[in-house]
Amino acid sequence: MDALLKVNGVSKKYGKKQVLDGVSFDIGPGRLIGLLGSNGSGKSTLMQIIAGLTPASAGDISVMGRPTGRETKSLISYMPDRPMTESWMKVRDAIAFYNDFYADFDMEKAREMLDFMKLDEKSGVSILSKGMNERLQLTLALSRNVSLYLLDEPIGGVDPVARGKILDAIVRFYREDSSLIISTHLVGDMERIFDEVMFLRAGRIVHHEEVENIRMKHGRSVDDMFKEVFGE
Amino acid sequence: MMKLLKYDLRRNANLLLAVCAVLILCELGMILSPAMLEVKMVVILIANFTAAVIFMINNLRVFDYNIKSVSRRLLPVNTLSYVWASLVYAILNTLAVLVVAAGAGMYFLGRFDTSFWGDALHLPVYVWIGLVLEAVITTVYGFLFFYVVIALARSITKKGAFWVGLLLFLVLSAVMDWLENLLFGQDSTQAFNLVTFHYENGTGTITHDSLTAMAGWNWLGSFVFELLLSIAFLFVIKWCVEKRIEAR
């Protein structure tokens, strides 16, 4: 089975600062992947490059065999770590926006998720709390039927109640033939939903393994391994 | 493209409607006020001009937003859709100002010496065609000029893009002027004349001078020049957005 996502030798430099250095990995279909690293380790940058928002300094990426570009935008659903809704919008406008532009948007699923997340369609987007905003961003991202979902810190800076809700939604609404890459530094909370994890340190993938393997072979939780690798 | 336009308009609806409302109120106010005719005209001219400038700045910010915001850059649309959407947005704004100005123009029609209209109406058809084509291409060229400067500025730097843009604008304008001079040996301010011509057109008056400058076939040269440059600008913008500009 051909890889869903192929990342090959991707590097990114800002002036003298090397943010990503020769990142390579393959992701198969139907996988939930954790992209783990401390803050500033380049996780967001990597996701932005895959999503086509930032050009890589070197290397190439292909999704379903197609290089990053206009075509892959229809194959990828990206949720940034910062809200990207416009302040004039109400929740239903944000939904309508996605529905208008993305042919793969599932309106029914969106309404179901809004219900599940206890979001009111008529609320103004700018008055939503951080937790509610994350839920909205997640609803928008997961209501699209695509092959690859990229979620950047979906539970960062959010209260534990909202966290549970978000994790619940991710597991409940994800599609079996698609893959999700979730970046986070809150490993303990999230490790149970991952199939595989990749550790990104100083711009390099230093470890890429199946989660249950880590538990069985190394007898450790991913959180413990994370602390070892990142020396906290 | 139409969808982009729809959301651009909705996002800026408050500003657009407010400006239009103020403009209309201002004109009505002037028309009904007991001031002298000349004073009324000047005030209305200034109001229209200000509205046009505000719309222009707003349009540039809309374009800027389209090429660098995450939500726009994720959309599966052609890169140039951002350009078309902004251009149509600009046209709509201009039409709005023109319509309001025409309303005021109606008022002044009966009150001013309109003998120069007679002269204009007697110009041959080909001049009118040339006039319209020239106006269109120059407007498009003008906006694309701004757009390409914005796109280049954002490609070069993340912070202080405004100042880089300003610098680029000055440099590029100077280069364009020099080129036009070289190619057409005409008054290098002709391009600017056309721009000012356009705006004055928007306020309901036409300066006699610019009109005579349009007569004849020497408009074809600069028309082609601006057309070619416009196309070049489109390519540059496309390259900038796809290869250089990072979405924030």
Add this chain to the structure above:
Amino acid sequence: MSIEFDNNLPIYLQIMNHIKRQIVSGLLQPGDKIPSVRELAADLQINPNTIQRTFQELEREEVVETKRGLGRYVTSEESKIMAIKKEMAGELLHQFIHGMQELGFKNQDIVTIVKEAVAAESGKNRKEGHPDGRTSEG
């Protein structure tokens, strides 16, 4: 349903044990339908593939069976259920005997002590109104 999971041990094994305990304690009766992969994953907030693996293992061990088009069901074979009970008890017994031996008890003594302890427990249970012999294990 909320279970305390230990992230240091394979999750799929922990879920398997959880389901087995439910069968053994009667919370899941023979022939009962088990929640689908998706339902269970959402309930526990666990990766669906992990649940899938759990189910596959349970099927391999013939603890559950898949009925085409209907879903997964606990096996209705009593012998199988008894085997699971013994298997789970086995671990308990092993640890208990080992622990008692470490305390210095001889095998004969262990048997006597167990008899006394069971009788005492039954007495306590009767006083408190619990049904006989049922272990209060969750």
